[in-house]
Amino acid sequence: MKNSNHHIVSALVENRSGVLARIAGLFARRGFNIYSLAVAPTDDSKLSRVTIVVDVETSLLNQVVNQLNKLINVVEIQELSPLDAVERELLLATVQCSTGKRSEIIQIVTALGGEIVDADISSLTIEMSSTPEKLDTLEELLNSYGILKIQRTGRVALPRLGYLAETVADSELKLA
Amino acid sequence: MKLTGAQALIKSLEHQGVEVIFGLPGGAILPVYDPILDSSIRHILVRHEQGAGHMAEGYSMATRRPGVAMVTSGPGATNIVTPLMNAFMDSTPLVVVTGQVATGSIGTDAFQECDITGITMGITKHNWLVKDPNEIPQIVAEAFHVATTGRPGPVLIDFPKDIANSAADYYTPGSVSLAGFNIQTEPDSNAVAAAADLILKSKRPVLYVGGGVLKSNASAALRILVEQTSIPVVTTLMARGAFPDSHELNLGMPGMHGTYTAVTTLQKSDLLIALGARFDDRVTGKISAFAPNAKIIHADVDPAEIGKVRKPDVVLLGECRRSIEELTRALTEKTSSSNEALPLNITEWHNTLKEWQQKYPLSYDRQASDVIKPQYVIEEISKRQKEGTILASGVGQHQMWASQYWKFNSPNTWVNSGGAGTMGFGVPAAIGAKVGRPDKQVWAIDGDGCFQMTAQELVTSSAEQIPVKIAILNNAYLGMVRQWQHMFYEERYSEVYLSPDLPDYVKWAEAMGAIAFRVDTPEEVIPTIEKANEIDDRSVVIDFRTDVTERVFPMVPAGAPNDDILVSPEHADGIIQ
Ligand SMILES: Cc1ncc(C[n+]2csc(CCOP(=O)(O)OP(=O)(O)O)c2C)c(N)n1
Ligand SMILES: [Mg+2]
Numbered sequence: 001m002k003n004s005n006h007h008i009v010s011a012l013v014e015n016r017s018g019v020l021a022r023i024a025g026l027f028a029r030r031g032f033n034i035y036s037l038a039v040a041p042t043d044d045s046k047l048s049r050v051t052i053v054v055d056v057e058t059s060l061l062n063q064v065v066n067q068l069n070k071l072i073n074v075v076e077i078q079e080l081s082p083l084d085a086v087e088r089e090l091l092l093a094t095v096q097c098s099t100g101k102r103s104e105i106i107q108i109v110t111a112l113g114g115e116i117v118d119a120d121i122s123s124l125t126i127e128m129s130s131t132p133e134k135l136d137t138l139e140e141l142l143n144s145y146g147i148l149k150i151q152r153t154g155r156v157a158l159p160r161l162g163y164l165a166e167t168v169a170d171s172e173l174k175l176a
Numbered sequence: 177m178k179l180t181g182a183q184a185l186i187k188s189l190e191h192q193g194v195e196v197i198f199g200l201p202g203g204a205i206l207p208v209y210d211p212i213l214d215s216s217i218r219h220i221l222v223r224h225e226q227g228a229g230h231m232a233e234g235y236s237m238a239t240r241r242p243g244v245a246m247v248t249s250g251p252g253a254t255n256i257v258t259p260l261m262n263a264f265m266d267s268t269p270l271v272v273v274t275g276q277v278a279t280g281s282i283g284t285d286a287f288q289e290c291d292i293t294g295i296t297m298g299i300t301k302h303n304w305l306v307k308d309p310n311e312i313p314q315i316v317a318e319a320f321h322v323a324t325t326g327r328p329g330p331v332l333i334d335f336p337k338d339i340a341n342s343a344a345d346y347y348t349p350g351s352v353s354l355a356g357f358n359i360q361t362e363p364d365s366n367a368v369a370a371a372a373d374l375i376l377k378s379k380r381p382v383l384y385v386g387g388g389v390l391k392s393n394a395s396a397a398l399r400i401l402v403e404q405t406s407i408p409v410v411t412t413l414m415a416r417g418a419f420p421d422s423h424e425l426n427l428g429m430p431g432m433h434g435t436y437t438a439v440t441t442l443q444k445s446d447l448l449i450a451l452g453a454r455f456d457d458r459v460t461g462k463i464s465a466f467a468p469n470a471k472i473i474h475a476d477v478d479p480a481e482i483g484k485v486r487k488p489d490v491v492l493l494g495e496c497r498r499s500i501e502e503l504t505r506a507l508t509e510k511t512s513s514s515n516e517a518l519p520l521n522i523t524e525w526h527n528t529l530k531e532w533q534q535k536y537p538l539s540y541d542r543q544a545s546d547v548i549k550p551q552y553v554i555e556e557i558s559k560r561q562k563e564g565t566i567l568a569s570g571v572g573q574h575q576m577w578a579s580q581y582w583k584f585n586s587p588n589t590w591v592n593s594g595g596a597g598t599m600g601f602g603v604p605a606a607i608g609a610k611v612g613r614p615d616k617q618v619w620a621i622d623g624d625g626c627f628q629m630t631a632q633e634l635v636t637s638s639a640e641q642i643p644v645k646i647a648i649l650n651n652a653y654l655g656m657v658r659q660w661q662h663m664f665y666e667e668r669y670s671e672v673y674l675s676p677d678l679p680d681y682v683k684w685a686e687a688m689g690a691i692a693f694r695v696d697t698p699e700e701v702i703p704t705i706e707k708a709n710e711i712d713d714r715s716v717v718i719d720f721r722t723d724v725t726e727r728v729f730p731m732v733p734a735g736a737p738n739d740d741i742l743v744s745p746e747h748a749d750g751i752i753q
Contacts, residue, residue, distance in 0.1 A: 014356065017305070022297055029298045066480035072302040072322060075356040 006035055007061050008085060008157050011050045011068060012076040015041065019073045023050065026071065032056050032064050036154025047075065051156045078159070085157040091135045092117075094125045096146035105145060112138050123148060177346040181309040182207040184344040185273070185335065186215050188316035191348065194244050196220060196235065196611055198228035202248025203288060205275030207340035220611065220640050225252050227604040227633040229259020233268050234608030237591045238566050238616075240393065242269040242323050243608065249275040250288030253334075254295070258598060260330045261299040265595025266414060267391055269328035271319050278338035279307060293334050303332040309344035317349035326359035327478040328391055359477065363494035363502055371449075371473045371490045372506035376516045378447035378471075380525045381407045384430070384459075387414030387594070388452015388476060394497035395419065395587040398451070401504045406519035408529055410438040412453055414594045417584035427529065428538075431459040432732050433576040436536035436743055437529055439730065442467050443738050444528075449473045452496040455485035456595070465737030475499040538580050539744050540726070548698050550574060550649045550722040554581040557619060557647060557705050565617045566591060566609045570602035570626025572656040574649040576728045578621040589616075600629030606644040607637050617645070617709075624650040624674055624681075631684065637715045638689025645708050645716045646690075651724045652676040659727045676721060685717035694719040 013019050020039065027034050033055035041048050054064055061079060069077050091114075097105055105124060106116060114128030128138055132155050139150065179187065185208055189197070196218045201209040212219050222228040225247045232243025243263075247256050253274040263270045277286040293303045302322050304315050315333060323331045375381060389398055395418050402409055402425055409419050410430040419426050428435035430442050442448060442459075448470040453459070460466040463485060474482055475492035482491050492499040511518045540551045554577050561567075567582055568591040569575040575592055584590055591609050593601040606620035627648050637644055654672040661669050685692035691714050695704050701720070708716040729744035 018293065018297075021294065025297050063480065063484060066482075069356075070301075070478070070480055072354055072356050 003035075003055065005055050005057055007054050007056065007058070008080040008082065008087070008155065009052045009054055009065060009068070010078055010080050010157055010159075011052070011074050012042070013048050013050055014073040014075060015046055015048050016073050019048075022071050022073060023052075023068065026067055030063070030067055032060070036152075038154045038156045049156075051154070053155060080157050080159060084160050086160055087131055087155045087157045088129055089132045089135055089155045090127070090129045090153045091138065091150070092125065092127055093139070093142055093150040094118075094123050094148045095142050096148055097122065097124045101145060105142075108141055109138070114138060179344055179346045180207065180211075180340065181306075181312060181335075181342050181344040182340040183211045184309065184312040184346045185316065185340070186211040186217065187346055188313045188349070189244065190215060190217060191313070192316060192320045197244045197246050198222055198231040198235070198608065199246035200225055200228060200248070200252065202252050202275060204249035204277055204337045205246060205252070205273070205335070205340075206248075207337060208246065208273070208275070208335065220636065220642075222604070222636050223632040224630070225255035226258055226600070227607075227630055227636065229256040229270070229272065230262070230598075230601050230604035230630070231608030231611065231633070232270050232272070233259060233263050233266075233601075234568060234591050234605030235612040236268050236270060236608075237605070238588055238609035239612035240391075240588060241612070242271055242320060242328075244271045244273075246273040247275070248288070249277060249292070250290045252288075253290055253292040257295060257299070258596075260296055260332065262593055262596040262598045262601065263330040264299040264301075266593065267328050267387060268330065269323040270330035271323055272330060272332045274332060274334050275340075276305070276334045276336040279336045280338065282336070292332065296332050299330070300332050301329040303334065305334045306336065306339050309339050309342045312339075312344055313347055313349040317352050318354060321352040322354070322357060325357070327388070327476075360479075360493050361477070361495040361498055363475070363492040363499045365502070367490055367492055368499070368502045368506045369510075371492060371503055372510050374447055374471055374473060374490060375405065375407070375449070375503075375507060376510060376520070378520070379522060380445045381405075381447040381449060381520070381522065382441050382445040383407050383409045384412070384442060384448050384450045384453050385409055385415045385418050386412045386451060386453025388496045389415055389418040389500075390452075390587050392452065392477070392496035392498075393587075394451070394500050397497050397500040397504070401500050404504060404518050405507060406522065406526070407449070408441060408526070410434070410441060412456070412459055413579055413592065415453070416579055416582075416590040417587050420585045421583045422585055427533070429579055431456075432461070432734070433580065433728050433730065434459075435538055435580070436730050436741060437532040439732065439738050439741050440532055441529060442470075445470045447471050447473070449475070450488075451475045451500060452477075454481045460485065461732045461736055461738040461740075465739065536730075536743050536747050539746060541746075544723070545698060547723040548695065548701060548720055550651070550720075550726055551577050551581050552698065553647060553649060553701055553720050553722065554578055554621060556702055557621075558582045560705055560709055561619070562617045562709075564589060565619060566606075566613060568592065568602050568606035568609055568618065568620040570620075570622045571597045571599045572623040572626060572654070573651070573659060573726070573728050574621050574623045574626075574655070576656075577649075582621075599623075599626045602626055603630045603644075603646060604633045606646065607633055607642050610637075610642050610644050620644060620646045622646050622648050623655065624648055624652065624676075625654045627681070628674075628679070631688070634685060634688040634690050634715055634717070641713070643711070643713060643715050645718075646685075647718050647720060648681055649722045650676055650681065650719050651722050651726070653724060656728070662727065663731075664733070681717060681719040685715075690715040690717045692717045692719070694721070696721050
């Protein structure tokens, strides 16, 4: 990740009203910054998975995890180190595009693995799902053509297979 | 069984063993007040909802049972926000029920609608908005479970009016299991062994005892640990009473207004054993200069406290009482199979502490004959306390003197507001404590400023026959603030003068049904205390006119290193650094 203060926290939370407010409120009152946040239901209709990219110093990460874990609706939580996680993010961007530049842009997008999902005479809308780093590259390249609108989802992540997830309690005891 | 939601709520509270509810009705909670008439639960009608909250806290702190309060929506709910915050800071288990507008009206700015679950998210362990009447027994069971399990704290149940009026299935709730709420109670055995090793190696150990020792009912276990090891003890503001003041190894309170010896013992120690304490800034002073040479053993039930302020060397995550018991066991085992012995060989350390104690005892001008010294009043009440007397206090100078000069000898006899420092806590908290322990005498040391914030609850005490004794240390000032202006703002006194006579405390107390005295001279202090102690059926208020200029010492200025402790002026020369 670009910013060394960025850490991925993945939490399984109960689908109750207010659960997002509880998480966001906790971050606000403890002075932790959220860089990005993605939430969606899981296969179990009672649970959602939240992926939060936290912008805190490494020394504070334990505090973030421990405080989040105190929320009753947070069922399970783990830090995912980028090395041990599969990360994806989705990007949608509308780019200005004069007729002369059209094929150039399409070339870049397809080379990086993106797609054109909408077009009119003067612009293109591009979709790409990839690692956040690759999306950064795409965004930089598109910038030179003029991005009109952009929306990124923030990353979602799951542990790599074979990676033994450490529970919070385990990593806590290792402090000793 | 089919009941109304209101009946199901009251029945659920009865099922939890609730004996008392402190509260005040209003529109949204009205349906719930009807079945109270038929319930075994005693309802105490307060005069302000803040009073209900602090009474529930006082009740809980004196009994170790959860306190319960019930108020209406909107302003009733916001009036109890301060007690919730206070209970959250001091880990006091409370269950607060607030009325709410009907579910269909939520979000429409209906009359007395207020997003109280939103407001209290950050100051409760959890809160619930009841949306289905059939969930009532389960939610109430969960609420009590969360409030009292692990690190205790307040919870809130928001109860819409239509839910109260609809038909509800009442059932006996099953045992509570919440997927996201798992408390580790037993400390890790390797960590216990590591802690025992550190203790056996230490030359200057100290037990830094916090409120968690009281919450986990660990006073007896602590005493065994101390007596087996002879490690000295400091008891924080929240832990006064957890270990007897009469014990020679009790060095008193550490922190901003702690005893010289308690503060310095922490500073100079080589091993700090924190038991249910959270390294509060009022204890540590400037954190980077706190106990610089000490290794840390941190025992706490809340993982989020571990390493929050100071990184520990050994973590005992679990219930405080279990950690203390296991530590004692490990120490006994280790010493029986090695050449190390208990009690620890730390005579030199003990001698140093004794020197400090002799050189810098708590002190004030005991010869003063023209003014009443506030410390003198506290000492004289303390000397005359009946077995197990409970002391409550407000917040300010009087609170610090109470903590310093009162002799606490049993757990759960000190009811004060620590983490929040809520002025006005004293009167209602004393009343709540008396409700919980009607067999005990309850005194409160209050400030004139604090008294004016919540005195109306003396009406409650008279109406409900809950006799408490309130000693107002009337210095005519917001004294603690005056002290800071004296010391740090060049005696520029800004908005701290209150007047000794406005209000007339005696008349005011009498108007509220209490018996009241005014004490102007030192000679009247003892006889008036004795008079008050003879009155058992009415509340008593004594207006002690105390020295306006008296300051609380020792003092570590806010943010300063603990080594910069200021002792009282008469001891100021020759301080050892
Ligand atoms: C609700 C609230 N408001 C303000 C304060 C700030 N404060 C702390 S102590 C104090 C003075 C208390 O005055 P009094 O009750 O007379 O006690 P004294 O210090 O004089 O003993 C004040 C204003 C507070 N702690 N709580
Ligand atoms: Mg005062």
